[in-house]
Amino acid sequence: MTEARPRPRRTVGDSLEEFERDLISNLYYQRGTTIESASGPDGYHTLAVTVRDRLVDRYARTAAAHYAANPRFVYYLSAEYLLGRQLRQNLLYTDTERWVRPIAEDLGVSPEALEVYDVEPGLGNGGLGRLAACLMDSMATLDIPAVGYGIRYEFGIFKQTFRDGKQVERPDDWTFYGNPWEFPAPDDRQLVGFYGTTVADPKDPENLRRKWTPGETVRGEPSHMLVPGYGTQTVNIIRLWQARASRESFDLARFGVGQYVEAVDDIVRAENISKVLYPDDSTEPGRELRLKQQYFLVACSLRDIIRRYRLRNSGWEGFADKVVIQLNDTHPVMAVTELMRLLVDEHGLGWDEAWGITRRTFNYTCHTLLPEALETWPVQLLERLLPRHMEIVYAINHFFLEEVRQAYPGDEDVVRRMSIIQEGDERRVRMAHLAVVGSTAVNGVAELHTKLLAGTTLHDFAQLWPERFHNVTNGVTPRRFLRMANPALSELITEMLGDEGWLTDLERLHGLGPHADDPAFRAAWRDVKRHNKAGLAAAVERSTGVLIDPDALCDVMIKRFHEYKRQQLKLLHVITMMNRIRADPQATYVPRTVLFGGKAAPGYHAMKLLIELVNAVAGVVNTDPVVSRYLRVVFPADYNVTKAQFIIPAADLSEQISLAGKEASGTGNMKLALNGALTIGTLDGANIEIRDRVGADNFFLFGMDTPAATALRRSGYSPRSFYEADFELRLAVDTIASGTFAKGDRDVFAPVVDAMLGRDEYMALADYRSYVDCQDTVAEAWTDPDRWTRMSILNTARCGFFSSDRTVREYCEQIWKVDPVRVGEA
Ligand code: OX2
Structure with missing residues (x-):
């Protein structure tokens, strides 16, 4: 028996008095100011960290429970997350919301005035990024062991303003006042290579294993946002990567001779990778930067996933039993080639064994039918930026097309249609094809969408591998989009249904149906809408x-x-x-x-x-x-x-x-x-x-x-x-x-x-x-x-079905095959 390690003194309490005490002490010791001289941002940050502290304890217990159970984890890879504001959510999830008003009154500030400093991290464009946030919320709520991976864009989705009615875009400097909701984890940084050359491995006559020497190396530094579950102790995380120059990048010699701009060239180039969400891809450098972002996300995340796997496991046979990776659209699909590279080139596995593990690990969600939204990358660009990955794409395609030829002897038309490489004046890599070939399950996001995917866009694949295709209709979190967005309606619903259980069991809303003909209820419903x-x-x-x-x-x-x-x-x-x-x-x-x-x-x-x-x-x-x-x-x-x-x-x-x-x-x-x-x-x-x-x-x-x-x-x-x-x-x-x-x-x-x-x-x-x-x-x-x-x-x-809790349950049953891990109370 090892002796129990000393535990941190419990600094957070669960009473209004303790909350207020923590708030004042955080203002003093963390922010270094006093109530008399605190500014708006001081007040906001102090409230934020006081609420955050209450999640940290849950997070620590979640990590311990996960460590003990060594479960199968879902890793959600997404180039976008639209999380929305965090303060009100975390007040709700820690059940401290009810204290804020009395304390604020006591201290003579207005909670609404503080909320203006709660900047939403706009790390996404629209539905795809918001879906990622809803799924993360539901995974935590359902106690699913999960980590989301993404990019910490320095500038998120642009701010839209109108000048003479025209849209004018302004930069979204969302971290200007600092972001109290994230924890930097510099010790988990990773190195990522780009460009360079590859050489054969003399010991591999088949030439499937090669060695890549990158021409540029960039650091990925993670920080994580806490993702609490509602009505449970689970707190998962979203790990966001930010690009930093590697240590040697600063050119002191050039700086010494007055070439100040040139001296930081490499630093600027490296840090540009996570500078903006969706760089303009109408130019060649823009497209290259976008692809760099995608590979940067994938390379950092896979190394981190392997690091986490190795905390409790060894050997590769069990990897796909402990790790399931969900690819959110085609943006992170380079992960398929990167995992192959890591397993074959760096860890010495044979191609077939590595391919078996890779295919079992990945699943792919497609979010579109529009041909222009299905990404393809020029072969030339990939050959230059990721030469080893391009070779791996060729090898995957070679073996895949052998399978196609076996299934359809003599049909070169189907080979051309299904190939991962699109031939033409400019040869391109079809990322959706790579995703389907490299995954166990492929899913569409609504019934019609899945039907059309299997019937048109990915028809040949659905014919060859019908068992790979699934539908998981999207959903939204009722916590943010009903309880937080519409407190008046939520109150009325709770009153009618007797308790707040509908927040985690949304089909219970059916209980409102019989009251639709009750004049008093209708009047109350109308009053809420009017309000x-x-x-x-x-x-x-x-x-x-x-x-x-x-x-x-x-x-x-x-x-x-x-x-x-x-x-x-x-x-x-x-x-x-x-x-x-x-x-x-x-x-x-x-x-x-x-x-x-x-x-x-x-x-x-x-x-x-x-x-x-x-x-x-x-x-x-x-x-x-x-x-x-x-x-x-x-x-x-x-x-x-x-x-x-x-x-x-x-x-x-x-x-x-x-x-x-x-x-x-x-x-x-x-x-x-x-x-x-x-x-x-x-x-x-x-x-x-x-x-x-x-x-x-x-x-x-x-x-x-x-x-x-x-x-x-x-x-x-x-x-x-x-x-x-x-x-x-x-x-x-x-x-x-x-x-x-x-x-x-x-x-x-x-x-x-x-x-x-x-x-x-x-x-x-x-x-x-x-x-x-x-x-x-x-x-x-x-x-x-x-x-x-x-x-x-x-x-x-009748819309209870559209809870993202139901969506996550379906992913768990059909695709992820993961079980919840309960986290004990403190
Ligand atoms: C969006 C889809 O356009 C939308 O229909 C869907 O609800 C959402 O993803 C979440 O699945 N980029 N954004 C989307 O697809 C792509 C590609």
């Missing part, structure tokens, strides 16, 4: 100066700007409403507020112009004395997780209007339905599953389904014929063309009109009539508040 809308109206007025009526129908379209999502279709509807009011000002109309939120990629000119048009339309609508009586258009800048939490609870109508077959799943659709917004949507992504659950009567369906859209395109789609056949559509398009939204200048928005009438890639014009008519039935339904409220209640009641 949320009044809060949003006040915030919108503060940020945009536009007054909106909390009693108007709140119609929201919040998501990235992309042609396939069809903000242009929504805008045609807005213009149509405007034209109708102008044509007949005496008629009565259902008052509506249309709220847009979302960013366009900085290089996506068509969508940036559409953003400008949305703002221009808002300007015309909101200042027209007649139109603005019934219609307002608002577009708060810089949509992010924080704003989503504010907008979603106030929404009455959720716009999910992508062209069928294009949106893999969507997750905003789930968040909105869960908060009682009714969906107007196409049969796309998870909309289909939402409609199946809430019932066709409680969902506004319009538009072509995927087969109809495919058929129309095949028959030679002509947007102009739709334009010519529909008076209101023609008027809406002509209103844009006339310069109405550009002070009479017809040129400004001409490209929008040309895109609509020329190609209309996503067939917005074909769905226009069905959409506008459907919006009329929405307006009609709104005039019957009892009916509307009933539908709203049933949406919430």
Whole structure:
């Protein structure tokens, strides 16, 4: 028996008094200031570390429990995480929320004033990054041993501002005031190589093992964010890597002779790797940097995974029993070749044995069907940046194509289609193919998406290996998107259901269904929505100066700007409403507020112009004395997780209007339905599953389904014929063309009109009539508040399926085969 080591004195207590005492002592000893002289950031940081301390103890117990159990771990590799603000979440998860207000009052500060310093880490673009955060939350909540790996971008997703209605991007310096939620772990740093040369291993006649000598070496320094589970003691981590120059990089000799810039060249080059989320890939250096980021993430994470494996295990036979790696889309797929390189070149395993381990270790989630979103990398670039990995890709492809030829003798067409290398003027590596070949399980993110993946994009693979394909429909965490975002509704739900158990068992929301016909409950439901809308109206007025009526129908379209999502279709509807009011000002109309939120990629000119048009339309609508009586258009800048939490609870109508077959799943659709917004949507992504659950009567369906859209395109789609056949559509398009939204200048928005009438890639014009008519039935339904409220209640009641807890359970059962590890109380 070894003697028990001394344990740290328990510094955190579980009473209001102890919390307050810790807070004051942290302010004094950690921050080095006093209550009298503390600034806002001082107060925020002190509160943050005081809450954080309460998670550290749980984290230590989690690590100990994991060490003792030596379980199979899930390692989630993702280039993006959109975590959202941390303070309120961690107050909730440590059950200290209830103390903050009394203590703040005691100390004479406002908690809301401190929260403005709680900057959200914007380490992602949209749905894919937010899904990663929801899954991490649910894994911790379900006690699944898991680590998320990502990149600690110095600058996250840009901040969107509007100048003359145009999107202007500003850098997101999210760590400017420091980030109290992360712990640096410099001892776990890793070295990563790039460029260089490879040579044969004389002892390997097959030439499958080679030696790589990199030409550049960069350090990866990790820090981790704590990911607490709700209602449990488990605290997992997300480990984020930051690039640093290796020690020798500073050129003292050059500095000595006054070449100050050149002296730090290597440092700058190395540290650029984790400088920004998604570097502009319209240029050659931009693309190279992006690929460098991907390999940097993969190389650091795999070394760390192996380090962790070796804490309790030895030998490689058991590796895939203890390690399961989930590849979040194609960004981390170089991990397949990197694990092969580590096993074959560095640890001396034979190719076949290494391949067996690698294939058992990896699984791949695909999030798209859009061909342009399926990454491919030029062979030339890979040969230069990662010469050894390119050789490994060739070898993997060689053995894989042998298998294909065996399965389809004489069919060179299928070989060409399935090859990891895409032939052509510029040969490229198809990352999705590499991912499927190197994985045990491949999954899509909604039923339709998985069906289309297996039927079209990855059809040949699904034919060859049907057992690899799975569907795991996305989900969202009810903690952040219901409990934290919508405290009023949460309270009402808890009151109806008797306790807060629904927060971890969301199907219990079904219990609300029978109350949908209870007038008192409906009234209470409506009051909550009204309250949320009044809060949003006040915030919108503060940020945009536009007054909106909390009693108007709140119609929201919040998501990235992309042609396939069809903000242009929504805008045609807005213009149509405007034209109708102008044509007949005496008629009565259902008052509506249309709220847009979302960013366009900085290089996506068509969508940036559409953003400008949305703002221009808002300007015309909101200042027209007649139109603005019934219609307002608002577009708060810089949509992010924080704003989503504010907008979603106030929404009455959720716009999910992508062209069928294009949106893999969507997750905003789930968040909105869960908060009682009714969906107007196409049969796309998870909309289909939402409609199946809430019932066709409680969902506004319009538009072509995927087969109809495919058929129309095949028959030679002509947007102009739709334009010519529909008076209101023609008027809406002509209103844009006339310069109405550009002070009479017809040129400004001409490209929008040309895109609509020329190609209309996503067939917005074909769905226009069905959409506008459907919006009329929405307006009609709104005039019957009892009916509307009933539908709203049933949406919430029937969306329990869309909890990311269910998603994680499905991953565990179908793909990960991991078991929970319970962490004991202190
Ligand atoms: C998004 C998809 O567009 C969206 O439909 C889905 O809900 C989300 O991922 C989470 O699965 N980048 N972002 C996505 O796909 C890619 C690629």
